[in-house]
Amino acid sequence: MIPKIENILYATDLTENSAYAFRYAINSAEKHDARIHILHVLEPLRSHTGEYFFPFKVETIQETARQELLNEIKKRLEEFCQRELKDKPECIKRVVSIQVVEGYPEGTILRKAEDSKADMVIMGTHGKGWLAHAFLGSVAEKVLHRIRIPVFIIPLPEEKGIVSHPIG
């Protein structure tokens, strides 16, 4: 029979679409009595400019700033959960982890899906409106090419302002 859905990996890029997709994650978690793992992947800095002028310090400066940013994002995701689930306190317990990590999104999402033994990944996609080809985000597409578990893809509906408290 169909494998049971016990762990859901909800991957967010911190956009409104992702915030909206969170509701599907909650809904699925409730229906399947599953846990939710929240993941945001921060892309690594590619620029190495500055070595000449800051031969020793630039990396430490970047490192501190990055760490602060990771913490801040995590904090905002926590606040977002609290806000979204303020009428459903029992649902908060379903959110078992919030991870903000640095890395390449598609690879990290695949790896985290394995680590958390996810039975399903839920992601929002870029709803770039009229432009037909812009709909599927490149991260979602890359994930879909490689993943071996079902992926629930949620576009943002056409009405605006559905998520009244955007993340940060």
Place this chain on the structure above:
Amino acid sequence: MIPKINNILYTTDLSKNSAYAFRYAVNSAEHHKAKIHILHVLQNGQSQNSLWGGPFPQVSQAELDESYSERKRVVKEEIKKRLDDFCQRELQNKPTSLKRVASIQVMEGDPAGEILRKADELKADLLILSTHGKGSLDHAFLGKVAEKVLQRIKLPVIVVPIPKETDITFSEI
């Protein structure tokens, strides 16, 4: 809140993966108390109307067309029947789920286009499709049709890849 899911469109290419994805369709339908619409799109045949009458020059184009569309009709009927049998088999222990299967349709045309049109027409709230499990080749994984649909659809979609192991067999559909 999220919109209620009342209508699920399950599209199948009649592959083993599709058969497996059907279980997700049933599962979602049960959880959401939704209807399932089953759709298979028969790809438009290629150049059956070659200019010089193909291998049968003595047969007129009209006759060729007629025999071709007659054959297509038969094939469509047969596919529909098999899909029906497949549902009966898969849901033999779940009569309530069987009732959720509201329609089985076999269409003809460009698969991605037909799927999008049907989703609209049926006011589907969720689309379920499977991908080609072409083994270890990473890039062959997402089918062309799935990709096209995903690029254009405005609905939530559950994309089901083939699992490492399944008890469903190829001949079942």
